Amino acid sequence: AQSVTQLGSHVSVSExxxxxxxxxxxxxxxxxxxxxxxxxxxxxxLLLKYTTGATLVKGINxxxxxxxxxxxxxxxxxxxxxxxxxAEYFCAVTIANSGTYKYIFGTGTRLKVLA
Amino acid sequence: xAVVSQHPSWVICKSGTSVKIECRxxxxxxxxxxxxxxxxxxxxxxxxxxxxxxxxxxxxGVEKDKFLxxxxxxxxxxxxxxxxxxxxxxxxxxxxxxxxxxxxxxxNGTRLTVx
Numbered sequence: 155a156q157s158v159t160q161l162g163s164h165v166s167v168s169e170x171x172x173x174x175x176x177x178x179x180x181x182x183x184x185x186x187x188x189x190x191x192x193x194x195x196x197x198x199x200l201l202l203k204y205t206t207g208a209t210l211v212k213g214i215n216x217x218x219x220x221x222x223x224x225x226x227x228x229x230x231x232x233x234x235x236x237x238x239x240x241a242e243y244f245c246a247v248t249i250a251n252s253g254t255y256k257y258i259f260g261t262g263t264r265l266k267v268l269a
Numbered sequence: 270x271a272v273v274s275q276h277p278s279w280v281i282c283k284s285g286t287s288v289k290i291e292c293r294x295x296x297x298x299x300x301x302x303x304x305x306x307x308x309x310x311x312x313x314x315x316x317x318x319x320x321x322x323x324x325x326x327x328x329x330g331v332e333k334d335k336f337l338x339x340x341x342x343x344x345x346x347x348x349x350x351x352x353x354x355x356x357x358x359x360x361x362x363x364x365x366x367x368x369x370x371x372x373x374x375x376x377n378g379t380r381l382t383v384x
Contacts, residue, residue, distance in 0.1 A: 188373070197364075197378050198373070244312065246373075250369045254326065255301070256318050259315075260312065261311070262312045
């Protein structure tokens with residue numbers, strides 16, 4: 155069965171430091187992978203996605219992620235953290251089966267940015 | 270583009286009453302809509318998947334008689350929490366998608382408080 159694992163429920167970085175949020179997936183078929191960000195009391199906003207093609211994908215707000223099939227990973231990075239990046243981040247994978255599909259989310263990583 | 274509107278953003282109701290939450294895709298036709306529930310500081314739990322004109326598919330453990338989902342058109346899905354109880358208090362988020370390799374577009378969520 156497909157699933158998503160996010161290591162580290164909380165990550166703290168200093169402003170200007172590298173951000174690395176980890177996501178591993180399990181899937182028996184090529185996955186569609188997504189990263190979302192959620193600010194308090196709001197819905198989720200898409201940061202970036204991987205479906206096919208280039209394995210390094212760039213998203214909004216300076217974030218990027220690399221799909222590594224051999225490692226079954228899709229880690230999210232940003233070279234320099236900004237205070238406004240403090241939020242909850244979710245990795246998600248699409249599960250398709252017999253004409254239907256659904257999105258499964260990881261448990262989330264709360265990013266804290268220290269001044 | 271790809272805006273999903275969810276109403277109300279918050280609602281307080283008395284125990285035993287029913288509450289309806291609307292989810293509309295404003296500028297695209299959503300073949301599939303997904304309803305999630307989110308507990309404080311936790312991930313999104315998929316409740317059900319609905320396709321226009323057909324019955325919703327509920328996830329295991331979700332009471333279909335309690336959480337009524339109607340997907341009457343390609344732009345509107347509703348979730349009705351029937352005979353609400355305090356334990357139904359939560360953050361409910363709707364989302365819409367066109368295909369498995371396209372991202373989910375989220376509404377801003379509804380904070381339900383049952384007193």
